[in-house]
Amino acid sequence: MPSVTLESVTKRFAGGAVAVDDLSLDIADGEFMILVGSSGCGKTTALRMIAGLETPTSGAIRIGDQVVNEVSARDRDIAMVFQNYALYPHMTVARNLGYPLRQRRMPRADVARRVHEVAEMLGLEELLKRRPGQLSGGQRQRVAMGRALVREPEVFLLDEPLSNLDAKLRVQMRAALKRLHGRLGITTVYVTHDQVEAMTLGDRIAVLSDGRVQQLGPPQEVYDRPANVFVAGFIGSPPMNLLRGRVRSGEATAGDLVVPAPGVPDAEVYVGVRPESLRPATNGLPTLGFEVAVVEPLGDEVIVHGTVGAELIGAAPEESEAALLAGNGDRAEAVACLSPRDRPAEGSVIQLAVEPGEVHLFDAGTGLAIR
């Protein structure tokens, strides 16, 4: 299996829009790489350039040692699963699965053998004679995967393959995908906007925004140490609370939250606290007053929406809207995830505490993480 390398790849469309901006990415042999970002961040364009469906405006794409910029899609030995599966409607499942092999003039008997192997692997034996129109969403998805795997490609590209499935099926397929990758070890690039898929599937994830990589690393690292405000707001659900604050002589302040920040120079900062880092106040921890608006019990936890006495920043797109709705400049919308035991009453004001080590600080000018 080869590696895939993007070297300063830029894609500018005819209208002048820059979809991918100076993107560099090293995808190791056999790695499961996730490109994650909100819509329009360039993740699909990046994938399509690896596939050979778009040509980069500048930069080089390598598969293995070979620069493939000028190599046509069919000669790259890649396979791709499309968001809408792109199964050929006029062919049966068996013919769909065998199509890439027949195009490569594989002998008929070998095609039949491979089709049956793949069908068995994905549990499609019963469906071989049906047409895509007679299949359910999950079955179509499996056929699309099968058609991509049947050729044993060197690189496997997936463009939001699970987004058209219902929630339960998505969880099943996610696990199936992970098992499959573990077994076959094919270098995989997976595009998604779903951060749960990103966190669960990837060996590493690349968070993209405006055609640039915001952060690249193993999922846990991206979650624990977001490199900037965008990543902080994007990864994690519900998203991190980001409050406007300042550091003065080794202490960070945002509203009534005061956290020690030893060694951090005086600056205007954004203070980030994950909802799951907040807990009922206990002795000695920094606290903030939280006015409860809505309580959403989920069974294993409760999500508490409310406001805190600080100014919100509009980092993630979802949040800017919330900030507008909040309107009031000196109170910020905030979210906390609490245990059901600590479920507060709606309309009450509670004190929530946070470990100083779980507070993130970002430079207010550059948005980059300070710690």
Add this chain to the structure above:
Amino acid sequence: MSVQPIAAAPERFPPLPDAGPSRHRGRLPFSPWHLVLAPLAAIMLVPLIWMVIVSLETRQQATSFPPVLIPSSLHFDNYSAAWNAVPFGRFFINSLLYSLATVAGNLLFCSLAAYAFARIRFFGRNVLFVLLLATLMVPFQVILIPTFLIVKQIGLVDSVGGLIMPNLCSAFGIFMLRQFFRTLPIELEEAARIDGTSRLGILFKIVLPLSMPALATLAIIQFMWSWNDFLWPLIIIDSQAHAPLQLGLSQLQGAHFTQWNLLMAGTVMSQIPMILVFLLAQRWFVRSVAFTGIK
């Protein structure tokens, strides 16, 4: 693609304004629109019925005034007389050759051009396409003489080949197929590219099999057009041996004297394939009118 709509799909055609309320259903066993449509259909049918009646009359009955609408006896021998008066079988074969060859040509060449216009980016594509559309507005009479001169240069005057050649591809066919090709999901073609298919392979293995409705429509329209074509055969064909039906039938019509009963018998025979094609392909034909929005 996979998600089933929650609400029932909307009716393909919204109900006509008067057809909806159920109070009409109690009184009429059919839609009130039929009260308008049935007389219109009858008016359309009058010439056809008259043609059949005249084809079964004697010469005197056919030319008498007022017309005889219910002949006392039926003269089926008019049909054999018309068949023998001119080389009808020859005309029939020529017409069939002309129609089938132009259908085949249109399906192939229009597909190729339409695919290029639909999917391949090349310099001047839109300008070229607009020019092509503009030719739809040029009546055949305008380009008749240049077309004749070209065919003459090639040396195909008075041959079935000369009949066929200028009609192997049509701007209308290119336009119609291009519109249809553009409605196909581009991902199918991208998937085929990744799966190792060439441009032509994509056209023949993916696009065309999915375009059967459009291809069937084009085939029917072209078949009818060629079968009923009169002007071009009149210009390019001199000898009886190469004349198609419509031209051959005109031989039954003299400058001073026309055997109307034989002419109508011949016309009925010439229309039988047309009616068969229409009955067999009615479904496609209706759909075609609905989806091109023209013709």
